[in-house]
Amino acid sequence: xxxxxxxxxxxxxxxxxxxxxxxxxxxxxxxxxxxxxxxxxxxxxxxxxxxxxxxxxxxxxxxxxxxxxxxxxxxxxxxxxxxxxxxxxxxxxxxxxxxxxxxxxxxxxxxxxxx
Amino acid sequence: xxxxxxxxxxxxxxxxxxxxxxxxxxxxxxxxxxxxxxxxxxxxxxxxxxxxxxxxxxxxxxxxxxxxxxxxxxxxxxxxxxxxxxxxxxxxxxxxxxxxxxxxxxxxxxxxxxx
Numbered sequence: 001x002x003x004x005x006x007x008x009x010x011x012x013x014x015x016x017x018x019x020x021x022x023x024x025x026x027x028x029x030x031x032x033x034x035x036x037x038x039x040x041x042x043x044x045x046x047x048x049x050x051x052x053x054x055x056x057x058x059x060x061x062x063x064x065x066x067x068x069x070x071x072x073x074x075x076x077x078x079x080x081x082x083x084x085x086x087x088x089x090x091x092x093x094x095x096x097x098x099x100x101x102x103x104x105x106x107x108x109x110x111x112x113x114x115x
Numbered sequence: 116x117x118x119x120x121x122x123x124x125x126x127x128x129x130x131x132x133x134x135x136x137x138x139x140x141x142x143x144x145x146x147x148x149x150x151x152x153x154x155x156x157x158x159x160x161x162x163x164x165x166x167x168x169x170x171x172x173x174x175x176x177x178x179x180x181x182x183x184x185x186x187x188x189x190x191x192x193x194x195x196x197x198x199x200x201x202x203x204x205x206x207x208x209x210x211x212x213x214x215x216x217x218x219x220x221x222x223x224x225x226x227x228x229x230x
Contacts, residue, residue: 042220104161
């Protein structure tokens with residue numbers, strides 16, 4: 001079983017809706033990530049949080065807004081999305097700076113459909 | 116340009132047979148290479164991680180090899196099972212930066228095991 005928990009597993013939303021994806025880990029990891037994955041493609045990095053601070057934003061549109069309330073939680077707020085944003089959104093965590101061996105632990109993902 | 120290329124793109128084998136998946140990379144400097152298994156609609160799960168000094172690493176029926184000189188890795192699956200049907204992704208980590216280095220994902224190999 002994955003130790004990174006994502007909710008909801010499935011989300012359907014309209015283009016005017018506001019929703020949030022949630023991610024939680026209790027492994028004491030200090031780096032957390034959001035990835036977007038389209039069908040039959042590898043995951044694409046969106047954001048990286050390191051010690052609860054946003055350290056990488058891969059030029060993601062502002063309709064995606066990440067938030068890291070504490071070291072165990074990571075949210076992705078969604079607003080005014082487009083149908084092409086439909087994808088599997090993966091959360092991941094790793095031990096963090098200075099101790100990162102490339103070890104990424106992924107959650108099961110949130111399947112997002114934008115109508 | 117840092118790249119990770121996997122072959123074949125897809126593979127169909129009969130249950131009980133062995134197979135080998137390939138990964139070539141041009142990532143430099145190199146930190147480590149990881150193989151992930153991803154079932155359809157689920158998050159990737161780590162199979163092995165290999166650093167520069169490691170040539171072979173096994174995890175049950177999965178054996179990964181790494182040739183850091185030629186920048187090639189392979190994943191060998193023995194006595195395949197129906198549950199091995201999945202996408203296998205090769206991920207290479209570059210030099211560790213302050214938040215752990217950039218991960219370069221391959222496009223994946225789609226393996227289908229038939230009865």
